[in-house]
Amino acid sequence: MPDVIVRVSSAEQISRIMRFANLEKIPVTPRGAATGLSGGCLTVNGGISLVMVDMNRIIGINPVDLLAEVEAGVITIDVDKAASKYGLFYPPDPGSLKTSTIGGNIAENAGGLRGLKYGVTKDYVNALEVVLPTGEIINTGTKTVKSVVGYNLVDLMVGSEGTLGIVTKAVLGLLPAPPARASILATFADMLDAAKTVRDIVAAGVITATLEFVDNVTINAIEDYLKVGLDRSIGAMLLIEVDGQQGAVDIEAAVVTGVCNDNGALSCKQATSDEERNKLWAARRAALSSLARIKPSTILEDATVPRSRIVELIEAVKSIAKKYDIMIGTFGHAGDGNLHPTILTDLRDSVEEAKVEKVIEEIFIETIKLDGTLSGEHGIGITKAKYLKLEISEDAYQLMKRIKKAFDPNNILNPGKMFLT
Ligand SMILES: Cc1cc2nc3c(=O)[nH]c(=O)nc-3n(C[C@H](O)[C@H](O)[C@H](O)COP(=O)(O)OP(=O)(O)OC[C@H]3O[C@@H](n4cnc5c(N)ncnc54)[C@H](O)[C@@H]3O)c2cc1C
DSSP: OOSEEEEOOOHHHHHHHHHHHHHHTOOEEEESSSOOSSSTTOOTTOSEEEEOTTOOOEEEEETTTTEEEEETTSBHHHHHHHHHTTTEEOOOOOTTTTTOBHHHHHHHTOOOTTHHHHOOGGGGEEEEEEEOTTSOEEEEEOSSSOOOOSSOHHHHHTTSTTSSOEEEEEEEEOEEOOSEEEEEEEEESSHHHHHHHHHHHHHTTOOOSEEEEEEHHHHHHHHHHHOOOOOTTOSEEEEEEEEESHHHHHHHHHHHHHHHHHTTOSEEEEOOSHHHHHHHHHHHHTHHHHHHTTSSEEEEOOOBOOGGGHHHHHHHHHHHHHHHTOEEEEEEEGGGTEEEEEEEEOTTSHHHHHHHHHHHHHHHHHHHHTTOBSOSSSOOTTTSGGGHHHHSOHHHHHHHHHHHHHHOTTOOBSTTSSOOO
16 A cells, blocks of 8 residues: 555646655655556555546647647547547557556557557657656657657656656657548457468558457457357457558458458458447457456466467467466457467465466466567566566666666665566
């Protein structure tokens, strides 16, 4: 539990808090909407929980420079809504976009369903206002398309999990909204056929806006929860969206359909109305909440591999689940090679707990063997800190610690995250 909760409303206020905390060596943990999935906003050492949600102003949209200037506590979807008034959109769309904040997205370098074609948060952060752990307020980055001036502190801040500074304002990139799109639902008897399809769609030269994978366990969980009419008997489904100019969309949708059929799809249907499309995406966005209803404990992992190795990752997760006789639902941004094997268990049972530890470790070891990474989008936080050195060399680890010390000499900002020692 935090000792104090402070709802902040300006960079100047945060600066005064940080100067005081740095002097008195009080831990401070920034908190957005608390939807993070690696424990980043938890006050593991007590101290101050710095709540950002009142800093929720959209300062302005510039439709010529394609930029939005916002405070860090703005809810992700509100940036998109503000941009849509100008025919623009904000591409990063985490499943939590109706709740998560831009500050939290920047801290975790959040991805989303549109990541394959449009990239992730880091691709849209142009400039930042940041309060340093020692209290100084800095502005870094520019509103220009290009800039090569000094070290790239913007990119260092993105994905730093609230350990290097507190983001108070951001200048974000926007794009013109695509005029047309097609959503396709493809079903497969065997989940490996679905995984092969993911690989083959990109190999066929189509970069879809979204390419999401949902396995049988997750399909059944969604159906129990939402009753949207998904076929419970299939091995897996792919939710695919292509967007752009109408002519290009028609061609790409035809290529995608062909690849699905070549891989033995049981069905491959295009949504015929916005209502049908929205129902499909609502079902996908409910995957985690649906799985979470099955057992008392839900552990969502974030393994990510090069797209060409996705079939091997799915096979590995399947055989680990079998080996340990544990329920794992897998869904995720398959086009990005980013899957969320979700372990459904009861951590009150110590035998189960020990088993889960082994399952997680094996998933990570397999992921690294496949040239993958421990986290595609959820960060290290507390949950993956002990695995960090599976991926990062001792020298790189020590360099990261020296960077942390340069920003935060007294280790008061979000201590206990990312690094175990
Ligand atoms: C149902 C569900 C679906 C999700 N889907 C996705 C998804 O598709 N893609 C994805 O990437 N993630 C997803 N997430 C995870 C989560 O939503 C993201 O990590 C999100 O970016 C967290 O934002 P938040 O505002 O909730 O941050 P919090 O959880 O409050 O904080 C996350 C981290 O950011 C730090 N932080 C918060 N605000 C600031 C700030 N202003 N300055 C510096 N540090 C700050 C915190 O200290 C913490 O370390 C999902 C979560 C849920 C519950």
